[in-house]
Amino acid sequence: MADSIQVDIVSAEGEIFSGPASMVFVPASEGEIGVTPRHAPLLTLLKPGEVRVQSADGTEQSFYVGGGALEVQPNKVTVLADTAARASDLDEAAAIAARARAEEALSGKIDRIEQAEALAELARAAAQLALIQRLRKIKS
Secondary structure, eight states, X not given: OTTOEEEEEEETTEEEXXXXXXXXXXXXXXXXXXXXXTOXXXXXXXXXXXXXXXXXXXXXXXXXXXXXXXXXXXXXXXXXXXSEEEGGGOOHHHHHHHHHHHXXXXXXXXXXXXXXXXXXXXXXXXXXXXXXXXXXXXXX
16 A cells, blocks of 8 residues: 555545545646655645546546645545546537637626636636547547
């Protein structure tokens, strides 16, 4: 167990992933963080993006998170996501539609709250589309 760390990815909808990993990559608010076993304790916010979980055999699983928080303990990583999904379950058409809605909202006259909501939706859609494109390149 010394060469692995327990990873739990959860959202309001429920648990998305739970299992051991040799390394985890998360989109922290200040940039991507790599977490290995025996990592120093850490608590940080997450931005929309990809969480990659690397197994001991080198295989990797990808997940989308729409923001949230990360807690790291020496033997456990917990991702508490606002929204989360397996990367393979992302809907490209829905992400494109969300991006279009956000861009349309931003082009009109809106108050600061509506602007913040539109910017957040735009960031989530952009992160989903970037992950979909990265997975498409890997499969090619």
